[in-house]
Amino acid sequence: MTREHPALTFAAAAAADRLVLEPRTYDWLGEQGHVGLERIARARRDPAIVAPVRAALPTLAAIYARLGGDVTVLHAARANLLLPVELVHVPTGTVVEVDGPEHFTSFRLETLGLYPAGADLGFDLDVYRDLCRRLAAETDLIGRGLAARGFGFGGVGRERAYHDALRDLGFPAMGHPPVLRIAAPDGDGVGAYEREHTRLRALAATRL
Numbered sequence: 001m002t003r004e005h006p007a008l009t010f011a012a013a014a015a016a017d018r019l020v021l022e023p024r025t026y027d028w029l030g031e032q033g034h035v036g037l038e039r040i041a042r043a044r045r046d047p048a049i050v051a052p053v054r055a056a057l058p059t060l061a062a063i064y065a066r067l068g069g070d071v072t073v074l075h076a077a078r079a080n081l082l083l084p085v086e087l088v089h090v091p092t093g094t095v096v097e098v099d100g101p102e103h104f105t106s107f108r109l110e111t112l113g114l115y116p117a118g119a120d121l122g123f124d125l126d127v128y129r130d131l132c133r134r135l136a137a138e139t140d141l142i143g144r145g146l147a148a149r150g151f152g153f154g155g156v157g158r159e160r161a162y163h164d165a166l167r168d169l170g171f172p173a174m175g176h177p178p179v180l181r182i183a184a185p186d187g188d189g190v191g192a193y194e195r196e197h198t199r200l201r202a203l204a205a206t207r208l
Contacts, residue, residue, distance in 0.1 A: 007086045007098040009189030010182065017197060019204050021087040021096055028174060029085070029166065031077035031149070034060035037170050039079070052173040063111045063165045064150075067158040073150035083163065089203055094122075094177045095167065096200075098192060101185045102143070104128070106136040107161035115165075120172040123181035131185055 011021045028040035034057055041053035064071065087096040109132035112125060143156035151158045167179050180203065184192040193200070 004189070006100045006184040006187050006189030006192060010096075010098045010184070010193050011087055011189075013190045013193035014200060017193075017201075019089070019200055022090055024085050024088040024090075024095075025082040026085065026174075027082070029083050029170065030079065031074075031081040031083070032079060033064065033074045033077075033150075033162065033166055034170075035071070035074040036077075036079060037166070037173075041174070049174050052175075053170075056169045056173040059114055059116055060166060060169055063114050064162055066110055066114065067107060067151065067162055068155070069150045069158070069162060070152075071150075077149070085167075092177060092203060094203060095171055095179045096182065097164075097167065097179055098182045098184050098189055099164075100187050101135060101139050102157070102160060103164060104131040104135040104183075104185055105139045105142075105157050105161060106132065107140070107158045108132050108164060109136065111161045111165040115168070119169065120178045121168060121181075122178035123183070127183065128181070131183060135185060 014021050028037045030036045032039070037053060037060070038057055041049050044050075061071075064074075085095055087098065088094065089096060109129060112129055112132070115121070115125065140157060143160075144154050146156045147153045148155035148159035151162075168181075172178050180199075182192050182196050
């Protein structure tokens with residue numbers, strides 16, 4: 001029997017606790033990656049986001065290159081193909097990411113090492129680094145036979161690590177709260193909610 005993704009069971013547990021988390025899309029978060037982020041920020045002509053996005057772009061470009069991504073693929077990608085975000089606390093605009101084991105890889109560890117000091121993050125960087133180190137021998141094998149656009153055969157893990165970084169650095173740059181990451185390396189979304197419900201309830205009490 002296939003186990004449900006932890007984000008789904010986490011959302012169900014949150015809903016039972018009267019905390020609604022909804023799916024959303026964002027015009028800058030798509031197949032074009034940081035290229036699309038830059039395009040949208042420039043089009044808006046809002047200094048409040050142009051400067052932070054400009055500051056984030058070198059790091060995102062370096063992460064993409066370190067993971068072996070082909071930047072020409074980003075430039076050729078469709079501008080209207082957006083990446084879905086499964087869980088958003090709409091009243092505060094906070095994205096909640098429930099990270100199963102596939103998010104704790106050596107590829108993710110590489111990206112975390114490139115984050116700038118003082119990056120506005122909604123998770124403990126050291127905890128995530130430690131999980132990546134401990135689990136990578138197994139988690140690097142997840143999806144290793146699958147191809148990913150821009151990363152080639154076996155590139156799914158690298159693509160996932162890049163998309164995680166794009167969210168982590170992109171959302172604050174675009175004026176949103178930092179991404180709230182919930183570690184669920186055992187794949188147990190309900191258990192993850194039980195561990196984190198105090199932090200989630202505090203979020204629900206916040207209004208921007």
